[in-house]
Structure formats: C-alpha cells, structure tokens
Amino acid sequence: MQRNVEIIRTDILSDNWYILKRIEYEITDGQGNKTRQLREAYDRGNGAVILLYNQDQGTVILTRQFRLPTFINGNADGMLIEACAGLLDKDNPENCIRRETEEETGYQIKDVKKVFEAYMSPGSVTEILYFFVAAYTKEMKITEGGGIEAEQENIEVLELPFTKALEMIESGEIKDGKTIMLLQYAQIHRLL
Incomplete structure (x- = not known):
C-alpha cells in the first residue's frame, strides 16, 4: 500500500556533529485520509559493517x-564490543569497509561479500x-589497528572463538545490534 507524503516544512535543529531536522509533513493513508505529523530525524550519513572470520581457526x-x-543509557563503563564499522564518507560501501577494516583492525582484507542492508533505527x-x-588470515594483518589517532578512537582489537562470541550475546557482553546480526548470519550460513 503506497502512501502519499508531502513535506510541509523542514527546520535544522542542530548541525553540530551531524544534522538533526524537525520535519512537518502531510501523509495520506490507504483510505485517502490526510494527517499532519511532526517528527525529528537525525542524519549522520550511511555506513558499512563487516564480520571478519577465520574458518580454520574458528x-x-x-x-x-x-x-x-x-554510557549515558546505563552501560556502566561505556565500552561496547562491535563488528568493525564506519560511515561511508561519500565512499561506496565496499571501499568504505575495506578502509575501516584496515584502520580499526589492522587487517588488509581481499575478498568482501555484501550480505544485506538494513535501517538500524528507522524511527x-x-x-x-x-x-x-x-x-x-594472520598474513593479512599489516598494522596493529586501533583506529585513527586524530579521531581519538582508541579501538581494542579482539580475536575471539566464534562459539565464545555467540555465548557473549546470550550473556549480554555483546549488545550491539549490527554485531549480533552478523554473528547470527555467520551461524545461519555456517561460515565457521
């Protein structure tokens, strides 16, 4: 069922780090009824995420x-375990994830496979x-990784048994949605 949407007004509430907009729009539902709504949308650009896996080592x-x-939402130390990810920064997704992988993990990967796309917080x-x-493989490790110093990322690189990573989802040690999705993808498709 297609809906007709007309943007009435857009106000920029913040353009400090990324862009926060307040948008007033009119939407027509499937029965032809029109309603006006007011919402905020945060535009930080699109991103890419990758799960690196080693079949031989598991x-x-x-x-x-x-x-x-x-941290401000209850994570006591603010530390989060995640799959390597980054914003596209006007790059295509594959080039972005290759760059981010090398910057964050120190691995220079050869073949990447796109598995899906998803909106992570569409509201x-x-x-x-x-x-x-x-x-x-170990041979692909060309630097220590850790992120770009100028961006003060201070990223710790973790190499974990796949079975341990899955257990960490159940225990709550891994709470990042994109990471959980990729670990479950790896399990479903028997990558390891």
Whole structure:
C-alpha cells in the first residue's frame, strides 16, 4: 500500500556533529485520509559493517571501544564490543569497509561479500547500514589497528572463538545490534 507524503516544512535543529531536522509533513493513508505529523530525524550519513572470520581457526575479529550514548543509557563503563564499522564518507560501501577494516583492525582484507542492508533505527535515524563478511588470515594483518589517532578512537582489537562470541550475546557482553546480526548470519550460513 503506497502512501502519499508531502513535506510541509523542514527546520535544522542542530548541525553540530551531524544534522538533526524537525520535519512537518502531510501523509495520506490507504483510505485517502490526510494527517499532519511532526517528527525529528537525525542524519549522520550511511555506513558499512563487516564480520571478519577465520574458518580454520574458528575465530572472528571484533572491536571494543567507548560509546558515550551507551554510557549515558546505563552501560556502566561505556565500552561496547562491535563488528568493525564506519560511515561511508561519500565512499561506496565496499571501499568504505575495506578502509575501516584496515584502520580499526589492522587487517588488509581481499575478498568482501555484501550480505544485506538494513535501517538500524528507522524511527529517528536516516542511516542505512551495508553488511559485509570476509575471511581473514594472520598474513593479512599489516598494522596493529586501533583506529585513527586524530579521531581519538582508541579501538581494542579482539580475536575471539566464534562459539565464545555467540555465548557473549546470550550473556549480554555483546549488545550491539549490527554485531549480533552478523554473528547470527555467520551461524545461519555456517561460515565457521
């Protein structure tokens, strides 16, 4: 059922880090009824995320870093275990994830496979995330990783047994949605 949407007014509430907009729009439902609604949308651009896996070792590469929003929402130390990810920054998703993988984990990966796309918080954030998987070997490690110093990322690189990573979802040690989705993808498709 297609709905007709007309944007009435857009106000920029913040353009400090990314763009927060207040949007007034009129939407026509399936019966032809029109209603006006007012919502806020946060535009931070689109991103890409990847799960690195090693079939021979049965391991995955994840990262751990401080995430302020989790800290102010009850995560005691603010540290979050995640799959490697980053914003596209006007790059295409595959080039972005190759760059982010090298910056964050130190691995220079060869073949990446896009597995799906998803909106992660469609009620308030415009971002669509491109999900990838790639095999890695020890020989692909060319730097220590850790992120870009100028961006003060301070990323810790974790190599974990795949079975341990799955257990960490159940125990609550892994709470990041994109990471959970990729680990479950790996399990469903028997990548390890």
